[in-house]
Amino acid sequence: MLTVDTSSLILWCVQRELQSRPGSARPACISFDRFESTLTDRRMAGPKAIPAHQIKKPTAELGLGRPTSFARLPRSATIRRHFPLQFGLEAELSIGSRVQILESFERARGASVIFMYCRMGSIETTSSVHNQEKGLSLSLPRSFLHFLEENGLDPSIYAMIETIPRYIRFIYYGLHMFHIKRVKPGCESQLVEIENELKCRLEKVSWLSSFYAIPSQIQIAGSKAYQQGKIYGMDAASGASVSALNVSPADHVLDLCCAPGAKLCMLADLLGNTGSLTGVDIARARLAACRTMLQKYSLGDRCRLFVADGTSFSLLPVRSCMETKPCLSGKNDPDIFAEWTAKRSWRDRKKAAKAGNIADLDQIKSTSPELIFYGRYSGVVGLCKNELFRAVDEPSFSGYDRVLVDAECTHDGSLKHIQKFEDWGWETLERRVLDAKRTDSLLHLQLQLLTNGFRLLRVGGTLVYSTCSLTVAQNEDVVKQFLSRNSLSGTSVASYNMWKLQPSGLVEVEEFRIHYALTRKHPKLVGYLLRSSQDWQVDQVLPLYRIPRWGLELLPQSDL
Numbered sequence: 001m002l003t004v005d006t007s008s009l010i011l012w013c014v015q016r017e018l019q020s021r022p023g024s025a026r027p028a029c030i031s032f033d034r035f036e037s038t039l040t041d042r043r044m045a046g047p048k049a050i051p052a053h054q055i056k057k058p059t060a061e062l063g064l065g066r067p068t069s070f071a072r073l074p075r076s077a078t079i080r081r082h083f084p085l086q087f088g089l090e091a092e093l094s095i096g097s098r099v100q101i102l103e104s105f106e107r108a109r110g111a112s113v114i115f116m117y118c119r120m121g122s123i124e125t126t127s128s129v130h131n132q133e134k135g136l137s138l139s140l141p142r143s144f145l146h147f148l149e150e151n152g153l154d155p156s157i158y159a160m161i162e163t164i165p166r167y168i169r170f171i172y173y174g175l176h177m178f179h180i181k182r183v184k185p186g187c188e189s190q191l192v193e194i195e196n197e198l199k200c201r202l203e204k205v206s207w208l209s210s211f212y213a214i215p216s217q218i219q220i221a222g223s224k225a226y227q228q229g230k231i232y233g234m235d236a237a238s239g240a241s242v243s244a245l246n247v248s249p250a251d252h253v254l255d256l257c258c259a260p261g262a263k264l265c266m267l268a269d270l271l272g273n274t275g276s277l278t279g280v281d282i283a284r285a286r287l288a289a290c291r292t293m294l295q296k297y298s299l300g301d302r303c304r305l306f307v308a309d310g311t312s313f314s315l316l317p318v319r320s321c322m323e324t325k326p327c328l329s330g331k332n333d334p335d336i337f338a339e340w341t342a343k344r345s346w347r348d349r350k351k352a353a354k355a356g357n358i359a360d361l362d363q364i365k366s367t368s369p370e371l372i373f374y375g376r377y378s379g380v381v382g383l384c385k386n387e388l389f390r391a392v393d394e395p396s397f398s399g400y401d402r403v404l405v406d407a408e409c410t411h412d413g414s415l416k417h418i419q420k421f422e423d424w425g426w427e428t429l430e431r432r433v434l435d436a437k438r439t440d441s442l443l444h445l446q447l448q449l450l451t452n453g454f455r456l457l458r459v460g461g462t463l464v465y466s467t468c469s470l471t472v473a474q475n476e477d478v479v480k481q482f483l484s485r486n487s488l489s490g491t492s493v494a495s496y497n498m499w500k501l502q503p504s505g506l507v508e509v510e511e512f513r514i515h516y517a518l519t520r521k522h523p524k525l526v527g528y529l530l531r532s533s534q535d536w537q538v539d540q541v542l543p544l545y546r547i548p549r550w551g552l553e554l555l556p557q558s559d560l
């Protein structure tokens with residue numbers, strides 16, 4: 001393995017970067033937000049990524065004057081510490097990010113080639129937010145701070161990213177299918193095994209069945225438990241919105257914005273070998289990721305996935321055909337769905353390729369739903385194509401029992417997502433998230449998704465509307481608008497104490513303030529659970545509170 005003296009490399013980069021900023025005032029602090037390494041051995045054909053297992057430990061050792069092997073830098077590791085640099089500056093170094101500045105270095109070093117990606121913190125445009133309680137700080141661009149201020153959000157939560165634990169969830173049903181011993185809550189032997197593998201303690205999340213917290217720096221992707229499909233990473237906050245749906249066996253469930261699929265998998269797992277699950281998303285590539293996940297965890301048997309616009313999607317669950325025996329029908333009739341196969345006909349592949357080239361989402365909106373996956377017991381096998389695509393105007397009693405509208409949003413509540421813009425560049429955040437026109441159209445989209453989701457809900461069914469934004473505009477206001485458009489403006493949206501009626505594991509909410517995880521932290525409600533009544537109206541609106549990453553917080557009722 002090739003090694004270089006990291007410290008001199010860092011100094012070299014800092015120096016170069018400073019020199020390449022002619023005219024700019026000398027910054028008081030330089031931030032290397034990300035630091036990646038790719039080793040190239042000229043004797044080999046090309047760049048050679050360092051396999052995760054060869055990467056030993058985070059670079060606590062990265063210090064000046066101390067040679068360090070680059071192979072020890074995990075791509076995702078982050079260190080934040082101050083380096084007194086030669087020229088009297090302080091550099092805060094963390095690992096991650098891009099801007100390749102070392103091409104000439106590559107030439108200088110001959111065979112030991114290292115690309116170091118780093119970026120000078122644009123200190124002119126960012127300012128630090130602090131969380132005094134936890135003694136943490138983070139640089140955020142002014143435009144984002146302005147967005148937070150406009151929406152009455154506390155920026156200090158973004159300084160807590162490094163302290164937030166990760167969550168993992170155990171898969172039950174999938175394991176069962178594989179005839180691997182089922183991990184039941186309390187099945188200590190599996191837990192201990194996984195703890196040993198991950199080298200950390202799994203802390204049970206008391207209010208969310210099958211969820212465990214692990215320290216944020218632990219990576220699960222390389223573990224056997226993950227590779228064998230026993231566990232996957234999922235925010236407790238996401239788990240909370242699924243849990244709020246209170247899925248019962250045999251329910252027909254619709255996930256209207258399902259990609260990339262964490263909630264979809266949990267729903268499939270909860271349904272086990274009953275009911276059906278329909279996942280819809282407008283982004284084909286993201287929906288394909290759902291398919292991969294369902295297949296990896298063997299959770300796809302009762303699931304079907306459609307590339308479609310959730311604001312107009314109209315297909316109902318196939319209630320009557322759930323027991324259709326796979327392969328009995330449809331084998332020779334091209335108009336009947338045979339058992340799903342990833343091997344598609346030339347014609348199908350051509351069609352998919354053509355559809356894949358559609359760059360404009362408007363075109364997807366105007367075309368009929370495209371089925372990209374269905375399980376053996378999803379109700380699709382044996383159906384005539386025109387039966388499946390028969391849209392129904394009035395879902396009445398044949399609609400879905402449960403609908404999840406986890407709507408597209410500005411993601412500002414997902415701290416880890418926001419952190420990624422350090423890599424992608426804050427200007428990307430400005431373009432993708434903060435642009436006023438986009439935010440306006442998002443609000444419109446959210447309302448449309450909620451409206452259509454509710455239209456597809458059967459009388460007496462339950463819908464959860466959730467986002468990972470913390471803004472009132474994308475949450476409370478969307479629900480209020482929905483209620484007023486449906487002549488339900490009198491319905492109270494603040495009846496939090498009804499929550500305890502939910503046998504969802506989220507109990508005693510009247511005593512607790514529940515944040516929607518720290519990745520989505522906000523001391524207010526940000527999701528809603530809607531129930532429809534016999535006369536096809538919303539008869540209960542139960543606010544869905546955020547769940548804290550670190551456990552429940554006791555608060556006086558007056559703060560709720």
Ligand SMILES: C[S@@+](CC[C@H](N)C(=O)[O-])C[C@H]1O[C@@H](n2cnc3c(N)ncnc32)[C@H](O)[C@@H]1O
Binds near residue numbers: 238259262264
């Ligand atoms: C917050 S993400 C959903 C996350 C997902 N529920 C999960 O747990 O993995 C929002 C999703 O909405 C999708 N989306 C955006 N506009 C849509 C539309 N008009 N119809 C359906 N899906 C849409 C996006 O492609 C994105 O995948």
